[in-house]
Amino acid sequence: MDLNTVVEMRDARRRDTWRPGDAWLGGGTYLFSEPQPQIRRLIDLSRMGWEPLRLTSAGDLEIAATCTIAQLSRFAAGADWPAAPLFEQCCRAFLASWKIWNMATVGGNLCNGLPAGPMISLTAALDGVCRLLAPSGAVREVPVKDFVTGAGVKDLRPGELLRSITVPARALAGRTAFRQASLYGLGRSGALLIGTVDPVDGELTLTVTASTVRPVRFRFAVPPNAEAVREAVDGGIRPEEYFDDIHGLPAWRRHMTFRYAEEIRHELVEEAGR
Template sequence: MDLNTVVEIRDAREPRPWRPGDAWLGGGTYLFSEPQPHLRRLVDLSRTDWEPVRRHPDGSLEIAATCTIARLSRFAKGLSVQAAPLFEQCCRAFLASFKIWNMATVGGNLCNALPAGPMISLTAALDGECLLVAQDGVRRRVRVADFVTGAGRKDLAEGELLRSVTLPARALDCRTAFRQASLYGLGRSGVLVIGALDPLDGSLAVTVTASTVRPIRLWFPLPPTAVALRAAIDAAVADDEWFDDIHGLPEWRRHMTYRYAEEIRKEVLR
């Protein structure tokens, strides 16, 4: 879609004061999908040449905000960690063609903050941490589970940039289990639940996305009983936090979350 209110596109490598009507341009798959009448200038990140994915000496994995879904999928195929299958499972949870895969970015998916965003699911489940950079250069770090605060809402100040997401080595070594449901084939996720069992201490993290307006990450020092797991979900998700749209009623999303969380609990205990 043409954005006929945009009068300028500037290179992000050329520092200029941020002003009202500015927006970061990553892959542009959301920006150009619908009218954006409030925008006047796009700040293009495509020439920053940030390394898409980097493995640090401590074993952690840093994913640049500009890393495309296709690039992340290719990288994960050669990743020798226990959680490697989860990357492809989340990439495949996109309601997207190969054209979108090659343009859509990890950072864009997080910053859209949609409940069904599978990169939110992936990075929240693996205890990811966002690196945010303000216009004055000040940096801060926020856990992905806290970065997305609601449907379309995130902890991002005006002009602030999501630079990357880092996944800790310990989370990458977790055994994972994945469940996803849509109302129809190849449809947008209505429920997505991920379990991650830590082999070092036996702790279990259960992350709920798509069915809720924000990611819910539950951590248990030891795998809980079925009753304790359901009670933890009830305590963590307020009644008005079950998402409601044409892709699923809150009651259905809640029911499927309980079901998938229990399936995951049993799977990781095998």
């Protein structure tokens, strides 16, 4: 879609004062998908030269905000971490045309803050941490689970830029389980739950996304039974936190959340113990 209110496009490598009407341009799959009458200037990140993905000396995975879904999928396909299959599962949770697969960025998915954003699901479940850069040069870090605070609502200050997301090596070494539901075969996620088991202390973590307006996480220090998981989900998600749109009513999303939470518990706790 043409953005007929944009009067200027600037290379992000040029330092300039952030002003009302500015917007960061990554892959552009959201910006150019619908009218953006508030935008006057696009600041293009495509020439920043950020390495899409890299492993640090500590074994952590750093994902640049400009990393595309296709790049993430290819990189994870060659990895031998126990959590590697989860990357492809989340990449395939997109309703992805060729354009989205090759142009949409991990950072853009997070910064849209949509409940169905599978990169939010992936990085929140793996204890990802966002690195945010302010126009002043100040840096702050926010866990992904706290970065998205509501449907389309993010912890981003004016002019602040998501530079990267870091996934710790410890999370990459954990076992995972994935469940996703849509009303249609190629529909947007109505519920997406991920379970992880810590490779050191065996803690089970359950991350709920898509069915809720923000990521909700539950941690179980000891292997839980079905009742413990149900009580945690029932008490930890308020009725108004279940998302309501054409992709699923809150009652259905709640039902699928309880169903998948138990399936994940059974897979990671009971089946693993046999």
